[in-house]
Amino acid sequence: MSVQVVDLKVEYATNPLGLTTLEPRFFWKSKSSKSNKLQSAYQIQVASDRQLLLDQMVDIWDTAKVNSDESLQITYQGKQLEAEKHYYWRVRIWDEEGIVSEWSEIAYWSMGILERSQWKAKWIGRKPEAHVTKETTSLEIPPAYMRKEFVATKQVKRAMVYASALGLYELSFNGNVISPLFAPGWTDYHKRVQIQAYDVTNVIKQGAQVFSVILGNGWYAGTVGFLGDRVYGARPLFSMQAKIEYTDGTVEEIRTDETWKVTKGPLLYSDMIMGETYDATLELIGYQEAGYDDKEWEVPDTRPGYNALLTGTIEPPIIVAEQLKPISIQKTKDNTYIYDMGQNMVGWVKVAVQGAKGTKITVSHAEMLNPDGSLYLENLRKAVQQDHYILKGIGTEYYEPKFTFHGFRYVELIGYPGEADLDTIIGQVIHSDIPKTGNITTSNAMINQLFSNIDWGQRGNFLSVPTDCPQRDERMGWTGDAQIFARTATYNRDVAKFFDKFYIDMLDCQQPSGAFTDVAPDAGWIRHKMWNTRLNWHAPDNPGWGDAGVIIPWTMYLMYGDKQVLESNYDASVRWIQYLHDMSDNLIRPDYANYEDWLSIGSTTPKELIATAYFAYSTQLVAKIAEIIGKPDDAAYYNQLFVDITKAYQQKFVDEQGKIYGHTQTGYVLSLSFGLLTPEQQKQAVQYLVEDITERGNKLSTGFMGVAYVLPVLSDYAQDDLAYKLLVQEQFPSWLYSVNHGATTIWERWDGWTEHNGFQTPSMNSFNHYAYGSVGEWMYRYMAGMETDEQQSAFKHIHIKPRLDRTLAFVEASYESLYGLIRSNWKITGDQYELTVEIPANTTATVHLPIDGKLGEYELHNLGSGTATFIGKLV
Known part of the structure; x- marks a missing residue:
């Protein structure tokens, strides 16, 4: 057959157990060795027993032939599903010529407890x-x-x-x-x-x-x-x-x-x-x-x-995903052993030990070392990253902790009987089960290390919820960090189920006023044993944090085609916008937010500007969401509200010369990225932004709220060369400064450690914090050029538009979408570039490339087992 149906999933999972949704969603991929293969129809069969499917005795649901090219997010519409029952299903498809495939392998799911009784x-x-x-x-x-x-x-x-x-x-x-x-x-x-x-x-x-x-x-x-x-x-x-x-x-x-x-x-x-x-x-x-x-x-x-x-x-399970062996061991003058795992990781170590009964060993963990070679523990605050084991004294004993985890690169073994060596411990890397979907390799080894750091930062902090850090006494689901990194996260790894659960956490803690909280789950809003009142996370509506309640569902729609998350989250999004509207003064948000452009360096963006910009952006997204889920009147209302906020923003924050209040990189990139300026103001803002960056020596000043938008804005406004200069900048502050100093994850602060000042304040200094890793979004969407289409999301239609630049000799990028594997590889030799593209079956693509000095567009259908190569002269 020319087409096979593979990789069947229900609710984003393979053969899931214990579902409690009565309308689960189905997914599959098409695989073909021939090019230009598109699905024209499908048929799903569901039965209460595997043999019934084989015998064509379908008793639960048979869609018959459905004329559709959809293979994602297909909602179950058969007989009412029963608690604690197993169901078996298969699917076949028709291609663009009307030729039907063989039936897929049989998959299954089970239902769980459906009623409290x-x-x-x-x-x-x-x-x-x-x-x-x-x-x-x-x-x-x-x-x-x-x-x-x-x-x-x-x-x-x-x-x-x-x-x-x-x-x-x-x-x-x-x-x-x-x-x-x-x-x-x-x-x-x-x-x-x-x-x-x-x-x-x-x-x-x-x-x-x-x-x-x-x-x-x-x-x-x-x-x-x-x-x-x-x-x-x-x-x-x-x-x-x-x-x-x-x-x-x-x-x-x-x-x-x-x-x-x-x-x-x-x-x-x-x-x-x-x-x-x-x-x-x-x-x-x-x-x-x-x-x-x-x-x-x-x-x-x-x-x-x-x-x-x-x-x-709802969430994927937490697993031991990998084991790491230490790369070095050092015996100290105190007869302890300090190990370097070679990677800042999250989890624990498994220890092998022999000794007398009652002997106590301690395993201590840290991310960094002090100048004297001891563990740097000051940034843990009240956290204690130590595990203690008391030996029973029988042969070789193995110990690893049960209900705790640590963020660390270095391990100190204290009180160990005998001589420890590199085989004494092994690192157990844990995180939620989020399989790798994206990869990028370039000609620049430091950029490759940066990409690795971004991925390791995500792995270490995606543990049931997207935590801010894995080591100190915090480890909470900060929503601002999550939304700014969400697009990078969805390229790097399969986080569909992970974010499916996290947005429910956000809904659970949305306040009666409509405000979204800073963290989810919001432990600060429950009754604490030490206070007979409710604790408050400072401002009830911090911009960029509360807006995660809109931005993360929108990102899930873009990357996974998930309209259900838009529909189920819509009322909450509307309440958020209404709250922001009610708490504004002539559509300008107040300046009481706590975090500003969190941990920016060398600049301070006015709070009310950030708050109003995000108010506008969330309003614009709600307008788009309303259109997608079939609410045209709502879409018209929120589009007009966005226009009104934009006018208020321009009047309040943009002067006659186009200079934006505060005159910061973040102020300019938010204004440009969120569409808050007139065409003339856009030209002026780009000029001011470029001047600020170049005057700083091609260096950043952005914090959490601006960092993800800097390079995309530069690329959108014909400043790819400056975007690349920022990417490969090695001097402080920059992404590669930490790489140059041995970082294996993303640091919380640009100046977490510097040559001139050493460690920053220990009260807020994590060395595994993923927010600044949001530059990964630009690497996938712009550097490699792999972008989805808002109207045909989840990469049903793909835009391949790499930003070719001599800064790099080659870029090789891939992304395993819900339709299948996408590749975008380019290399430059002299004045000539070569781009090789691969897209999966049942998708189409538009390739945007300069040919003869002009930007050309080339349409592709899937390439089967082959690729398409484009060669041209670099302008």
Whole structure:
């Protein structure tokens, strides 16, 4: 056949379990060795059993032939889906000639618990000890160990487990860990708790079975940001129910209740920010096996229910994605060992050790070293990146922490018995499961390192929520950082499910006024144990942070064709715009925002200018969203509001010479990027922007809010040469300054460390902070030239418009879109360039290139297994 249907997904995932949406969305890709292959129609079949599909006995949904070229975001419209059922599906397509493909391989998904009444399990935990009071810290509440035995007496057809926690849990079945790291993930626990589903059919056996659980405080009852501990609740709870279907048609259910057993164990404490202590001499040998004597264990404390929405897991699981070996080891005068992992990473190290019973070793983590070679710990603030292990004294012991993580490049091993070497530890790199989709390689090794730093910064901070940093006592989902980096993030990695969940976090914490909060989940707006009032994140509506509630859904539409996120988020976006309107004075926003152009250097952009610019931008996006989701009257209203804000902006902030109030790089790039100037003012603004950059020696002064727009604006206004000069600038402040000084992730500050001043203030100095990595967007969209079309989003129609420049001899870029692989590779030899393009089946592209001194446009359909090459003279 000329076309194959591959890579079937439901709700962005391959064979997902436990969905709670009744209208899941379908995705597939077309693959062909022939060129110009386009889908003209599709047919989806869904059945309650795999064999029914093979036998053409489709009982759930058969679309028949649908004339459409869509292969993304196809919404299920069959029979009503039932809780805890598996469904099997396949698809075939017709090409542009009407030739039908073979059926795809069969994929599946399962439904989870759909109604609260179906959740019959109780929430169980360990009863508080006598010494526990309101003043007790979470570090004095050790993780609970739980177990439950039962007997499976018949042959099993299917066994499903559904579990969640207020806190973190590790769930094992018959000694096998079946849960991902840090389940169930971080949500606003007062509004929503995620339930994970596990298929244990291949693990269960006839006879005695054991569920065993370790329950940690996590975000729920442990330390959250700089707010302290026990922010959401006083102690963690666990809930689980299993459904076992036997081949004879009978069903057995196992639920958490009073019959479970609970105790404390070797994990003395484990905190997301304060580290962990594990005493191996207290290990509960055999507790995960049937027949273990637990008669001395306690009866759990039980709660019949929990007043929050129980929903299927939305986010991707957190995984150990990679292992890193240290590149060097140094023994100190204090007989400790300092390792260099060679990469600033997030996770922990696994340690191998032999020694006497009761020996205590400490593993300490840091991102940088002091000039004397010791660990630089001052920037951690109150965080304690240390794990402690007490040996049981039997052979070689292996230790790695359970419910904590660290941001580090350097590891100090303290109290280690014997001689440590490079094989003593191994780094475990963790992050949410966000597979790599984009890659860029250039002729400049430093640019390649910058690209690596951008990706590692994303990996380290995309952990359930997009955190600001992974090391100090913060690690919160700052929305401003997320929105400015979102476009880069979506090129680098598959973050569809990740952002699908994060925008729900933003909706959960939107205030009654319509304002979006600075962080999501917004732990600062719940009742904290130390105050009988609500805490406030400073201003309720910081520009660029609150606007994430509009910008991130828009980015998901552009990159993934997700109209559902636009529709479900629309009312919240409208409320945000109405709030900004109501809180403005003649459409000019006030100047009380807290963050300005956060961490700009050498310039200060007026707060009211940034706030009004973002007000206009979000309004413009809501107008576009209204048009896309079929609300033309709303679109007309918000388009006019945008025009009105623009006029007010010009009157307030632009003088007769076109100079913008504050005269900063950020002021100019926001005004130009958001379309806030007249054509004449645009020319003047570009001139002022170029002058400011060149007068600074081709250096930046932007902070978080301006940095992503500088290079795109320069390229949009025929200043590619200056954009490249900024990109390859090595002197401070610049992207490559940190690269020149050994950075392997993006720093929070341009001056996190400098030759002339050393370390910046330790109170705010992360060396793994992704916001300045938003330059990656320009590298993909402009340098490589891979851009989607707003009207045919998700790269259904692709624009290839590379910015060719002799600064680089070659650029090789790729992006795995939801339709398939896109490549844009160019090289320059003398006065000649060569561009090689690859696009996937069922897409088209417009290639924009200079030919004979003029910009030409060339239309492509997919190239099958081949590529298209364009050769021309560089102008």
